[in-house]
Amino acid sequence: MDDPNIDDLDRTVAAVDRLLAAVPDWDAPTPCTGWDVRALAAHLALLNLRFAGLAGEPAGEPEGDPLAAWRASAAALRAAFDRPDADGERLALRITDLLAHGWDLARATGRPAGLPDDLAERSLAFVRERLDGRPRGDAFGPERPAPGDAPAIDRLAAYLGRDVR
Incomplete structure (x- = not known):
């Protein structure tokens, strides 16, 4: 992702x-094998805090209900990257x-994603540059097919191993 900034994160x-x-249902399954929505929200909050810690903000563990934990972790993440010396590659990741x-x-x-298309396009370019031809490890599945005219977020999801059909 070229020169991500705090506005992109926001x-x-x-x-x-x-x-x-x-x-509507925190127990609903997600495309992430073995995770329901509650587990996915906890994962997001935990990684926000880990990334904040890597950027110099004190990191703890997510606390409270899933939405409150997410919001507290997102605030910590923002504080960590709202610095002139923030690591752009970590922010892009x-x-x-x-x-x-x-x-x-x-x-x-079952909701529309509503995720920023331009950022999804830049993120797809970012991960292609780093993953093409390299082992993906456990974090990403093999690339799945996506129609060429699919929205950028679907192409990003497919590249990272999700079935977008």
């Missing part, structure tokens, strides 16, 4: 927050992960 967090605020899991949330809840 837009991504706001879109994911809208999805989490509208969750966090945005990419939030977008991908935002897609998971949209699928799990």
Whole structure:
């Protein structure tokens, strides 16, 4: 992702927050094998705090209900990256992960994703540059097919191993 900034993070967090605020069933399954919506929200909050810790903000554990934990962790993440010396690559990675899991949330809840298309496009370019031809490890499945005219968020999800059909 070229030169991500705090505004990109704000837009991504706001879109994911809208999805989490509208969750009708925290026990609904997600496209992430073995995770329901509650577990996915906990994962998002935990990684926000871990990334905040890597960027110099004190990191703890998510606390409270899933939405409150998410919001507290998102505030810590923002504080960590709202600095002139913030690591752009880490920020791009966090945005990419939030977008991908935002897609998971949209699928799990049956809601439109509403994720920033331009950021999904830039995130797709970012991960292609880092993953093409390299082992994906446990974090990402093999690339899945997506129509060429699919929205950028669907192409990003497919590249990261999600079935977008």
